[in-house]
Every structure is written in C-alpha cells, then in structure tokens.
Amino acid sequence: MDIAIPSPTADIEDLATAPDSVSDDALHPIFAKMPSSVSFNKLRKRLLRQVRQAIDDFGMLKGQTRWLIGISGGKDSYSLLALLMDLQWRGLLPVELVACNLDQGQPNFPKHVLPEYLSSIGVKHRIEYRDTYSIVKEKVPAGGTYCALCSRLRRGNLYRIAREEGCDALVLGHHREDILETFFMNFFHGGRLATMPAKLLNDEGDLMVLRPLAYAAEDDLAKFASAMEFPIIPCDLCGSQDGLERNAMKAMLSDIERRMPGRKDTMLRALGHVNPSHLLDPKLFDFQSLFAEPKA
Numbered sequence: 432m433d434i435a436i437p438s439p440t441a442d443i444e445d446l447a448t449a450p451d452s453v454s455d456d457a458l459h460p461i462f463a464k465m466p467s468s469v470s471f472n473k474l475r476k477r478l479l480r481q482v483r484q485a486i487d488d489f490g491m492l493k494g495q496t497r498w499l500i501g502i503s504g505g506k507d508s509y510s511l512l513a514l515l516m517d518l519q520w521r522g523l524l525p526v527e528l529v530a531c532n533l534d535q536g537q538p539n540f541p542k543h544v545l546p547e548y549l550s551s552i553g554v555k556h557r558i559e560y561r562d563t564y565s566i567v568k569e570k571v572p573a574g575g576t577y578c579a580l581c582s583r584l585r586r587g588n589l590y591r592i593a594r595e596e597g598c599d600a601l602v603l604g605h606h607r608e609d610i611l612e613t614f615f616m617n618f619f620h621g622g623r624l625a626t627m628p629a630k631l632l633n634d635e636g637d638l639m640v641l642r643p644l645a646y647a648a649e650d651d652l653a654k655f656a657s658a659m660e661f662p663i664i665p666c667d668l669c670g671s672q673d674g675l676e677r678n679a680m681k682a683m684l685s686d687i688e689r690r691m692p693g694r695k696d697t698m699l700r701a702l703g704h705v706n707p708s709h710l711l712d713p714k715l716f717d718f719q720s721l722f723a724e725p726k727a
C-alpha cells in the first residue's frame with residue numbers, strides 16, 4: 432500500500448482544534464477495506480478526536496521529532512498505530528513514526544504476522560528478537576505470574592531500541608481502563624494515589640513515554656480492532672496469566688460501569704482534577720502554613 436503523507440499543517444500548540452489538511456470524511460488508505468457504516472465512522476472519528484485531545488492536553492509533541500510505537504500484536508497497539516498514521520496523513524502529526532515489535536521468545540509466537548502486516552501498511556518498522564521469556568521462566572518461582580517481570584524486560588528493550596533508532600519517545604497503547612485499573616491497584620494495594628500517566632519522563636531522563644490512547648475506552652478499541660481486522664496475536668502464548676489484582680480491578684470497574692453508566696469517564700476526569708488541599712499529603716500542600724485570619 433503506497434501512502435502519501437501531506438506536509439504537516441498543524442499548530443502543535445493546539446492540535447485538538449487544528450484544521451485537517453484533508454476533509455474529516457476522507458479516509459486514509461489503511462481504512463480502504465473497512466466498513467462504510469455510520470457507526471464505524473463515528474467510532475473512528477471519536478478515537479481520532481480523543482487521541483488529538485490527549486496529545487494536545489499533555490503537550491506530547493513538544494520537542495518531538497521521531498516516535499517509536501510499541502506494537503505487541505494486541506488490539507490496542509494496532510489501533511494506536513492506525514490512528515497515529517491517520518493523523519500523520521492528515522498533516523496533524525508532525526513526527527516520524529517507527530513501529531517496533533519485540534519478539535520475546537514466547538512459545539508459538541507467529542513470527543511472520545507483524546512483519547507482513549507492517550510492510551503491507553507501509554510504515555517504517557523494526558522487529559527485534561530477544562528471548563526474555565527464558566529469563567522470566569528462570570527467575571519467577573513456580574506458581575508466580577510472569578507479567579510484571581516480562582513487561583519490565585520488554586520496557587528496557589524498547590528504551591534501548593528507541594535510543595538506537597534516534598527516537599525521542601516510546602509511544603504505548605495503554606487506554607482508559609489500563610489507567611483506571613492501575614490507579615485502583617495502587618490505591619487498594621500500594622497505599623498511594625498514582626497511575627500510568629499519559630506523559631512520563633523515563634528514569635534516565637532521555638526519553639518520554641507517551642500514551643495517546645489515555646482517553647480511549649477499551650470497548651471502543653476492541654470494536655475498532657475487530658472492524659479493522661487486525662491480525663491479533665494473543666499475549667498469553669506463554670501460558671501466563673496477568674495478576675489476579677488487575678483482573679479484580681477490571682471486574683470491579685466493569686460492574687460499576689454496568690450499574691452506573693458513565694462512571695469510568697467520571698473517574699478518568701477526576702484523575703485530571705486533583706485538589707491537593709482536600710487530600711492528606713503534607714508534601715503536596717503546606718497544611719502547616721494554613722491559618723485562619725482573626726476577624727477584626
């Protein structure tokens with residue numbers, strides 16, 4: 432697929448409202464075979480709008496020229512790549528994109544799927560093989576879950592590749608539910624208020640970690656990925672299961688949303704409206720200096 436990319440026209444200070452250089456209804460070639468239904472178009476536009484808003488709200492483009500997009504083969508990272516390519520095609524994303532998959536040596540990993548797909552959509556990409564699976568199996572005691580160590584090793588390798596590729600940021604496909612689940616895991620089990628931020632500087636201080644899907648709902652991404660017929664590779668080929676805690680948070684949030692629709696969006700909004708003087712952290716708010724002015 433030969434994809435022409437118009438030159439960027441966006442004012443990077445105001446991406447959420449910058450005009451497209453192509454009509455909003457025009458379709459990137461990646462969408463050529465997709466459903467022409469009103470509902471799919473609405474979904475595509477909603478996701479694009481949310482990605483633009485997150486990029487804008489968190490100043491993700493500041494100082495950025497080249498992004499490494501982590502592609503796991505799951506629905507979220509495929510969707511992220513398609514949406515970013517669309518924004519780039521519309522002249523709204525003035526950065527180069529390099530897609531990267533880290534083949535971690537899981538048994539039965541279908542090695543041909545991602546290179547074939549990434550070549551077919553004409554995106555620059557790098558496929559890297561690192562057998563972190565063997566390290567995880569060796570280090571995690573029997574009965575333990577692999578995912579935490581596996582993710583840490585994956586992240587370290589992706590940082591290295593981002594540096595080797597001359598990228599300023601590692602861009603990941605975490606979405607609204609990932610952010611809420613992490614928040615509640617920290618809240619219930621970690622004793623702190625923290626989650627995956629939409630924009631983070633790595634510990635070494637040389638790379639940003641960006642999450643442009645921060646406002647996107649997992650359900651929307653699942654519907655988008657299914658309509659786009661992405662060649663999904665499951666992340667449980669290794670036979671491991673994600674931690675029970677995350678699954679419990681997922682179930683709790685789904686239950687709340689089912690009983691009170693819209694609560695997930697409300698919770699996400701709350702994470703963006705923090706009032707330190709109405710919490711209990713003296714490091715965030717100087718309660719010691721708080722005095723009432725005696726009335727004259």
Ligand code: SF4
Pocket residue numbers: 537577578579581582666667668669670671672673
């Ligand atoms: S399911 Fe397997 S491959 Fe996926 S994060 Fe967990 S350990 Fe890694």
